[in-house]
Amino acid sequence: MRKVRYIRLGTALSVAGAxxxxxxxxxxxxxxxISTGIAVLVLGLVILxxxxxxxxxxxxxxxxxxxxxxxxxxxxxxxxxLNSRAVYLPxxxxxGEARAFIPLDAxxxxxxxxxxxxxxxxxxxxxxxxxxxxxxxxxxTAALSLLQYPPGGTMDEIxxxxxxxxxxxxxxxxxxxxxxxxxxxxxxxxxxxVPSRWLSSRVEWCLGSxxxxxxAAVVAEAKQRPVYVENEEVKGSQRVVVLALQPE
Amino acid sequence: MTVTDRYVLVLASVLxxxxxxxxxxxxxxxxxxxxxxxxxxxxxxxxxVWLSERARSALxxxxxxxxxxxxxxxxxxxxxxxxx
Numbered sequence: 001m002r003k004v005r006y007i008r009l010g011t012a013l014s015v016a017g018a019x020x021x022x023x024x025x026x027x028x029x030x031x032x033x034i035s036t037g038i039a040v041l042v043l044g045l046v047i048l049x050x051x052x053x054x055x056x057x058x059x060x061x062x063x064x065x066x067x068x069x070x071x072x073x074x075x076x077x078x079x080x081x082l083n084s085r086a087v088y089l090p091x092x093x094x095x096g097e098a099r100a101f102i103p104l105d106a107x108x109x110x111x112x113x114x115x116x117x118x119x120x121x122x123x124x125x126x127x128x129x130x131x132x133x134x135x136x137x138x139x140x141t142a143a144l145s146l147l148q149y150p151p152g153g154t155m156d157e158i159x160x161x162x163x164x165x166x167x168x169x170x171x172x173x174x175x176x177x178x179x180x181x182x183x184x185x186x187x188x189x190x191x192x193x194v195p196s197r198w199l200s201s202r203v204e205w206c207l208g209s210x211x212x213x214x215x216a217a218v219v220a221e222a223k224q225r226p227v228y229v230e231n232e233e234v235k236g237s238q239r240v241v242v243l244a245l246q247p248e
Numbered sequence: 249m250t251v252t253d254r255y256v257l258v259l260a261s262v263l264x265x266x267x268x269x270x271x272x273x274x275x276x277x278x279x280x281x282x283x284x285x286x287x288x289x290x291x292x293x294x295x296x297v298w299l300s301e302r303a304r305s306a307l308x309x310x311x312x313x314x315x316x317x318x319x320x321x322x323x324x325x326x327x328x329x330x331x332x
């Protein structure tokens with residue numbers, strides 16, 4: 001596991017650095033030895049601290065939990081018969097964190113919300129009989145908790161946030177580009193690396209792919225407006241995700 | 249290779265490469281060793297803005313310790329110069 005590997009390497013380098021420094025300083029009087037000892041000691045301490053921040057969950061367990069969660073959500077959606085695209089809502093719409101809202105009505109992509117919605121699985125957003133849907137947590141909405149600051153509203157800030165999340169933290173792509181075109185936001189995800197068959201077709205239809213989910217959640221939070229995945233397609237080594245924002 | 253692996257490799261290359269350069273030029277001032285290593289570590293930390301949030305918060309604590317060490321060295325050097 002990565003955590004154990006870093007901690008072992010950091011400990012070994014720290015001990016080796018301290019030993020080289022002590023021997024060079026007290027016994028040998030060697031300045032190259034002192035220099036190397038300090039360098040190895042600093043490197044070891046940095047790696048040791050980095051090791052303590054690595055996730056403690058094994059890749060196999062994480063994979064298992066993801067599969068179980070998605071399979072259950074897919075079975076639930078199939079049982080209910082929901083066939084709608086999820087509308088990603090910012091965290092200000094719920095008392096807790098951001099959620100994706102899957103409306104009962106498949107044609108509805110606009111959610112007129114006044115005040116906060118109830119943070120329940122089955123949520124009513126209006127007074128009508130059809131103004132109901134499922135408020136679910138998605139990889140994208142959960143990934144927002146990994147950000148130190150909320151994303152800014154400009155295209156550059158959205159691009160930086162998406163790159164930080166998708167490339168550095170989640171490591172699901174090698175690069176992300178964001179463009180605004182004709183009132184839509186187009187996200188190009190280059191060289192995706194997501195294991196196949198993670199999402200059931202029903203879950204992927206409702207929530208979008210993993211990259212689309214992250215992009216939609218970030219854009220919704222950045223713009224403080226509901227967002228849905230209008231279209232996504234794979235072109236060669238890149239995925240093109242088109243996001244539509246609900247009018248203000 | 250993850251971004252953390254790349255960070256470790258870059259930091260190791262920079263620090264150990266500098267150590268070789270010091271040995272090559274026969275540098276013998278310990279405060280110079282420490283100052284250069286601290287500045288290099290801070291610079292590499294600033295370059296890797298894409299590290300995960302948890303990794304960055306760990307590096308912030310490293311940076312704080314290194315900055316304190318650097319300030320102590322600078323102050324002691326100033327005191328040494330002023331005292332003649």
